[in-house]
Amino acid sequence: MAKKILVVEDNELNLKLFCDLLAAHDYEAEPVRDGREALARARSFQPDLIVMDIQMPHVSGLELIEQLKADESLRAIPIMAVTAYAAHGDEERIRAAGAQGYVSKPISVMRFVEAVEALV
Structure with a gap:
């Protein structure tokens, strides 16, 4: 059975790219365009x-990571952060919130897939 991956991304092109990449590697990808639904x-x-x-918009991925990790039924699910926001200290802050993986945009296709495979 294919591993299931929830993709939370507001940019339509990135969302399609991530979902297509995951599908090409035999994952079942579920897109979420609005973080409020995550x-x-x-x-x-x-x-x-x-x-x-x-x-x-509306809610940051950092806030969502903290909410996911605070929820008893969701906290065990690994999270891979993907962001163009790569200032000094950001990766540490994102990992401290609970993300187990971190990939910066623009993504390298191979690095993205390797990061996913390392977490599932």
């Missing part, structure tokens, strides 16, 4: 991994 979708989809954009 927790409910994670509960219903029960993914093996969450790929989380950090900079989104």
